Amino acid sequence: MGYLEFFGRRLARVGFSLVVISALTFTLLQLAPGSFADIQRASSGSTGMAGAAAQEVAGQFATRYGDDVPAWQQYLVFMKGALTWDLGPSYKYPAQSVESIIAQGFPVSATLAVLATLIALAIAIPTGVFAALKQRTAWDTGSMFVLTLGHALPNYLTAVFLVLIFAGAMHVLPAAGWDGPQHLILPVIALAIGPLAVLARYVRSSMLDTLSEEYVTAAIAKGGRPGVVIRKHVLRNSLIPLVTVTGPMLAALMTGTVFIETMFRIPGLGLSFTQAASSRDMPLLMGTTLFFAIILMATNLVVDLVYGLLDPRVRAESGRKLRGSRISRKDVGRPGAGSSEGSRAVVQGLG
Amino acid sequence: MAFISLWVVLVLLLVAIFAPLVAPYPPQTTDYGQQLAPIGSPGHPLGTDTLGRDILSRLVYGFRTAFLVAFVAEVISVVVALSVGVVAGYRGGRADGALMAATDIMYAFPTYLFAVLLVTVFGRNFWSVMAAIAVAGWVTQARLVRAQVMTLKKRDFVEAAQGMGAKGPTIATRYILPNALGPLLVTTSFAVPAAITTEAGLSMLGLGIADMPSWGAMINEGVRFATSSPHMIISPAIAFAVTLLAFTWMGDGVRDAFDITSEGRR
Amino acid sequence: MSRRPARVQLDEAAPLLEVSGLRTGFRRADGDDFVAVNGVSFTLRPGRSLAIVGESGSGKSVTVRSLLRLLPKTGRILDGEARFAGVDLVGSPDKAMRTIRGREIGMVFQNAMEALNPTIPVGRQLAEALTWHGLCSRSEARERAIATLADVGIPGPERRARMYPFQLSGGMRQRAMIAMAIIAEPRLVIADEPTTALDVTVQAQVLDLLAEIKARGTGMVMVTHDLGVARRFCDDVLVMNQGQVVETGPIADVLDSPREPYTRMLLDATLDVGDVARADARPVVLAAPAKRAPLEGSARVADRGTGDEVPASPAGAPIVVAEHLKKSFTSRGGTTHAVRDVSLSIERGRTLGLVGESGSGKSTVARLVMGLHEPDSGRVLLDGHDVHGDVSDVQRRRMQMVFQNPYGSLLPHYTAGANITEPLRLQGIGTPAERIERASELLQLVGLSRDDARRYPQQFSGGQQQRIAIARALAPEPDVLVCDEPTSALDVSIQAQILDLLSEIQDRLGVAYLLISHNLAVVETMSDEVAVMKDGAIVERGDRRTIFASPQHPYTHQLLGAILPVRGVGATSAATA
């Protein structure tokens, strides 16, 4: 129950953070030079004339927020709407409400993210386990080399090369667009590679840590076959902490696929967000920002919950530990974090 | 692996520092005679770009920029991270709560918006991009320092120091801080490539550094010409990968040296 | 139930364990092998029990792990033979080994917390040992697991079987560990320091349990550093040093009339309760003469003032007085009353020994006295000044502390010299030059050389580190040293040296000690007065002799009863507690 109470407090913190975030975003938006109208002008490609769109927006704005109200009132109005998930019309797409834009865009981004994460996990876990078992062999260093290489390139660059190879040269996959599963392949791969490397490295080091635990030795001393010992004692305990890396990774993917979306012309949420920011589309930007924030924080909560469920120790302990686990997650999230190259001895018989 | 990469990094640093000596031309020198010259053209080993500027030279200076950005950004975020992290970790209570809240917020906050703001207000120049990166970076590191300090706080020598009559600040700065630096060094060496990537990313969004040669800009342009003049993307991409790999592996090395395992997790 | 025939052919006639010329090495970074076990040979007949004793690094653990081929990746058996009931343990294939591990040879590890998988209920971990060998079905295995848990004296085995290791107490965990080792009813149980992590009273219980198992005719090899445990428990003993067998034979013979000097050294170094009573000479000085500090050097330290002298109170008067200390810690778990009501006083130049088992609150008392923790109520007077109140830095520095873990308590990023001078620097005593001079004097006083000042803590051995820690504590010329388990992290021989050093220092500098220890022998050796702590309160206190000769409180009785003396006398009395 200390557990539940702890999550109660966490929820409160989330709420607080959301308020701060929205306020920050709004302020930044006020500070940022250039208004929506100005930018309409710019994209209209001719000077000295404001797009009628800007007018339409002015109208929209007036009806929702009242005529030239002070900024802080606009903010309040927006937040009032936000509470009931009624974010009002976007500037850029006056006919569409922000929530509907999100409703359209998010499933797309989410699909990409989930698929990418699944693929990453599917490859990362075996690779990491294998590398750990074959520690300090060509297999180990080799696979890690390749992975790090894949990770070293930012995903948009990987994407470019993928496109050049599979669409440009081999003509087997579409280079861009959003017209069916075949359009998913390249972007998902491009997104998966980075996480894949991080996860695999993490699995590996986590495995090495577990392998060097005394209870693994004890299990062997009980006469367990390597396969059984690894499956029952090593795998589980090494994969539990993986949750703490995967969660935020998924969240990050769900919210931060801007490059990929632009490059492959995928109507995802990342794109709407970037456009909103650059076109100063207040409602859309605020909406997406809040939505992202919620997603990210929700994943945090879920991860901690799941972690607690998977690891009896954490379950039994108080929130303090969970906080701790989040910290360590933060560190392991970065490339190749985790343990040293098995500086602790790993028992034989698992080779 | 770590050692090789260490050398690579050192070489790269030398290149960055002595760019003027290494680069065959100043990065801005145009040669309208031969634009988009392919790799291996006379005088331009890596070819030229749309303005006939020597790609090798631009790579060299570009790395200088990238490294500068990364370095300064890191210094800033490390300083912030240390001060915040140590206070939060050592004092706990209020300060800690505040940090956690701050990190929560930063964690969920669109850095892009910061980037846009900074870059828009202060222009697409070195400093704003650098600041944007630093803003993004300090949180993670502050968290790490905090974690470190919290574990170190429980070590006997802290009690010993108290026994010797040392006061809080002394303990925090003289005894705990030095021992918390190790892991931070690791994250920093990982953060350098991260920073370079971020800069490149900002360029992709048209928010990168415009007033000096930057890898981001080069890659961005290279991508546009990917099909027609592959050499414009290939060499930057390779340079990019090599640098990132080198730093990452160096990071691994450093981490092994400090063996963060015991501290870092659990 | 009936045991099925083992899948490997065991030669019932052959000795249970037959080891000859066993050599085990570890590959070092530079490629060549570091030989940890160098030509160990011994034989164990069925039903007998062998103790392998030695100090840390003697290779005793590696020896037994070699037998089950449980070596780290870098380690390998170089040569030699090991046969278990005729079966070759060195040469036979992994498959064969698996049928032996757990099935024929059970292993008890030192630290059950680490040796039990934290995320699997105890019961299942026990059951595995059966199912893996196909000895019985899962359901049966569950039954057997519970039965075995009951067997090792765990109350409410059904419930405990469903618990996770971290939910069990230390003692129970160790029992569960043993249960895991014996559940498949092996012929041989190898116990690697099975009781080291336990309190004396618990240790006694666990050992009784092992004794029972042994009584069933199970052969036993026990690795231990504690000669007392060996004597109490084993038929034969094997003394190891630096990977080699020093001496072996029936335990009584070896311990009562050692042939080898090393064995003798070990024995002498080992303290027994009652030694002091027997020998009036105190302290037992064993340290090699070389390690003695030059008298004049220390004399200078003694009488040379460092500026602000504090008026000394008349001798005999208590220098530290603690009155009705109370301290409780509150966490999400709830409130724990670490110290309920403790009053004590230490006289100038004398030693108060504070004994108690883990969790008795003795360390908290130390920290309260040191002023590291604020007491909830009560006060600590250092020469009349409230440590938590009006005490000045000058006065405070007259009380210093020595910690259990020398390495942990030294600043890792400072040199030995810097560590020693740090308190002076903090108090602003003397000029840098003077401090450095002082540091080297102190180093010599604690039996190190002045050149050691430039080396870093991790470059020293445990004993040396503790010496540095002591030197640091002495730097500000304290009147009181609070020593929290100063030797429990050290080997017996080192322990003897450190104790010797401490008492020598007391003689020279007239420092008073508050000695915290779980080791009664140590307390008896060092103390003038003794206080026994249990559950945050002092249950009995008084003059050393009276406490040890005629304990009043039942708990004190229990403690003393749990003692396992090395020397023949009193062995019987300790048998059952």
Next chain:
Amino acid sequence: MGPSTEREIPMTRTRCRRTARVAALTAAATLALASCSLFPDSGGGDGGGAEAGGSITVQATNFAHIDPQSITFGMWLVQMGLLEGLVLQTPDGTDVREGVADEWEVSEDGLTYTFHLRDGVTWSNGEPLTAADFEWTYERLLDPARGDSGVTTGASSYQVPLGILNAEEYSTGVVTDFDEVGIEAVDDQTLEFTLAAPNPGFVMGLTYPSMLPLNPDAVQGEGDWQQPENWVGNGPYNLVEWTANSSMRLEKNPEYWDAENVALDEVNVQLIEQGSITTTVPYENGEVDIQAISEPAEITRFLADPELSEQMYVLENAGTAYLAPIHSANPILEDPNIRRALSLGLGREEIAGISDMTSPATTLTSPATPGWSEEMAAHDAMWGEDAVAEAQEILADEGYPDGEGFPTLTILAGSDFPQLDAIIDTWNTNLGIEAVKDVVEVGVYVERRDEMHDADYVGYWYGSFSGISTWPYQVEQLWSPEMVRQAGLDAARYEQFLAVQNDAALAPGDRTKQLEDILSTASTPEAQAFAERVGEAKSTTNEAEQQEIFFDAATLREEAELLLPVAWNDVVYVAQPRVQGLEIRAQADRYYFKDVSVDDVAE
């Protein structure tokens, strides 16, 4: 217990197999979900037009609206086939052809145009399309409420060159009764325009998106009329699908009057983010049939490739890149000589050399404009040694020998073109003048262009225009008198101008007047002369005569040397061999879908 022992091992196996299956299922599920609900259900095959007969895929710059009266890239798409005006341009863009109107006549005085809508022309929902609909549309277009400041706003400003009686006055609030505007639906099939002054370009002007008819019921109706479900149009194609930021699908409109001559059943439009990286991979991968290419290197490559070069459609000198002065407290650019020197010192040849599809510009006016000639240029030699020599001379006389003491110029741009570096580079080499580029996010760009800056921020902003090559358009519309005269205001007067423009208290009419006063009195003589000349053009009936006036107006605009022409850009399109009937026009929509067909035999 024997069997039970057996069971144990398989059990664990099945368990792990199960988990594996779970993972697989989730993946499959997401994929399934992805394919069914996520993607727009594309009717005829996707992207690659190869398999689906009569379907093409084209690229268009992304847009948020398809209201032809608001300036977004959407209005061009509408123009290409969703709506149709009274008249269309001929495929080559030089003349007009029948649209909704099948005949029209002009009065002798050239002031009244009468258009006759063809019989039985209807909206896509089958309802008749009447002259009243046009009148309603134009009233909406000119509605002053849709305007900001005195300057006529949005798309409606594009009716300026039409010179319809009182149109501008109405839209700026000077005239409040729409009946006074020279637009009248005589009957259902007759629409009459009255002009303030003869305008030879009038009919051509009607081909501009803002003159397209809108369906009043749809626009005023419930829901968003721009969404497929509510769409009512009169063009050859109907909007059937629109995935924001991604794609659009158009289907042939059976109600269209000329349906039988419309070849394609379906048009897929891929929406490309403006400024996002576009490679030709999709085109070469057969995903796109028609696409514009702008990357110099791509163009070079296509030109070099015998096959690809066959697929190129080039419209020469369609656009002009130019530099316009930034308003700064530093007066240096107010000195015409300095401006001349900078213009002459501009290495136009090198700058244009960056791309095969740009050529050095001598004038702002596109050379594609009928009757254009070199004489308009400010100098006989706009680049080369002599020009540079002259420039250096001027600079020396002005006290900046070799650019010594010359302030560092700033070049403001919204995105980072290589041309910027070239400009800086050539100024430096030719004149020894230092310049830096200030590449800013687009929002800032637009703001800084019109802001008043401190002395340390002086220089030019980089822009580019393209449009139909008619005189009214080139002279009156692009680089309009307002723009040129604003550029000609000195610091003090410009601040005044801004003050008036931002004075919320002023009524629209007054504001326009006051602004006009400032512009007509305070700007440079050349700029004012130019504006006056443009004014005169309105009052002539004679087309030839009017063209002359426009010609020397344009010449004056060059002489003012406020806006410096930099380079003329060609527009390059590529189309798959199977694409037939494609011609590229000067107007930004480039071509009408109705003219395009695919000949899949060519595949």
